[in-house]
Amino acid sequence: MEHLINSNVREIEISGIRKFFNLVSQYDDVISLTIGQPDFHTPSHVKEAAHNAIDNNKTNYTPNAGLPELRRAAAHFVQHKYGLSYEADSEVIVSIGASQGIDIAFRTILEPGVEVILPGPIYPGYEPLIKLCGATPVYIDTRDTYFKITAKQIEQHLTDKTRCIILPYPSNPTGVAIQEEELIKIATLLKDKDIFILSDEIYSELVFTGKHHSIANYPGMKEKTIVINGVSKSHSMTGWRIGLVFGPEYVMKQMLKVHQYNVSCASSISQYAALEALTEGINDAEVMSIQYKERMEYVHNRLVKMGLDVVKPDGAFYLFPSIQKYGISSFDFAQQLVENAGIAVVPGSAFSPLGEGFVRVSYAYNMETLVEAMDRFENYLTTIS
DSSP states (O other): OGGGSOHHHHTOOOOHHHHHHHHHTTSSSOEEOOSOOOSSOOOHHHHHHHHHHHHTTOOSOOOTTOOHHHHHHHHHHHHHHHOOOOOTTTSEEEESHHHHHHHHHHHHHOOTTOEEEEEESOOTTHHHHHHHTTOEEEEEEOGGGTTOOOHHHHHHHOOTTEEEEEEOOSOTTTOOOOOHHHHHHHHHHHTTSOOEEEEEOTTTTOBSSSOOOOGGGSTTTGGGEEEEEESTTTTTOGGGOOEEEEOOHHHHHHHHHHHHHHHSSOOHHHHHHHHHHHTTTTTTHHHHHHHHHHHHHHHHHHHHHTTOOOOOOSBTTEEOOBOGGGOSOHHHHHHHHHHHHOEEOEEGGGGOGGGTTBEEEEOOSOHHHHHHHHHHHHHHHHHHO
16 A cells, blocks of 8 residues: 555655664664764753753643743843844744744645755755655755855746745755845845745854844845754753744744644643753854854864865864775765775765765864774775775
8 A cells, every 4th residue: 555655755755874874783883973963962061951850840741832931031041142033932842843833834834836945955854744745856056155145046046936945054965054244135125025945053052253144134124034943053952852932923833733733732842951952042143153163163273184075064063075086986985985994974965965975074082082083984985995
């Protein structure tokens, strides 16, 4: 009866990141620089808040949109950090991680026949969700613009079917961010057009120079922008699964219906932990960001000295060096790196066809691990150059 399964589901592939992660698990003595998992522990005071919630039997359903006090804390957090203004009771939803927030956003605004513009290379989690809605992903090649989408590129790809544009910055897999000057150009282009923007800002607290800018801050943008954020990366809380969705009330009241029937609500214990993270731990990410920057500088310098072309990241914890000069596919390169050097990176092809010819290196690991990994990487390259 397999033929009766939804054809949109059957056509979806398992994430290339996970495919390669599973492949690597078959090998011994491999240093894995694959998963975007912070190596820091969840802050102790956040874990203590979760313990207290359990001890005080705060284990019931919460309101569908999330604890009112958490939504207030989330609204204050983005106001304090990025100048974004949202009403806690009508413009904030607590989701089960950023991924579920993206899912309910797409299911609310997309339908068969519409198009979604994405910059490539890009995190592989968007395209399957777009296709599940019957919509069509339209990729913009950003390889010649340092992986940063531009207003000019967007304008060239707009059609009467364009429903949404994804701005995932700081970016996974490249670590780059869009500078304010370009964001203003994009906002100017789109402010009078009936097109949604999904701004995935999950790495907003991990920006190394200056501060993070959200397109929702510019004139005419808030009413068409859905902002995705959360505590997974900022507070090293990936397993707690708390995302935050911000948007105009007319969208959010529809999105809440999808969220309600999808999951009812996020885990109450995780919500109390997130409340602590966004209040008492409002600046917890600063220490992590400093260390990520130091690691980035080290790994970037090592890769450059190896003769690899690599765009220097603005944030997050990834580098995306080119391996095109070796004349083999990114998957074969990554597999040979595992087999011959005991290092695992993610093939660039996992991030859309536009990622072919690159590999993603995560530096969300301690310096001792990174030093050993770069030594192995360099030794391997000398054998194939």
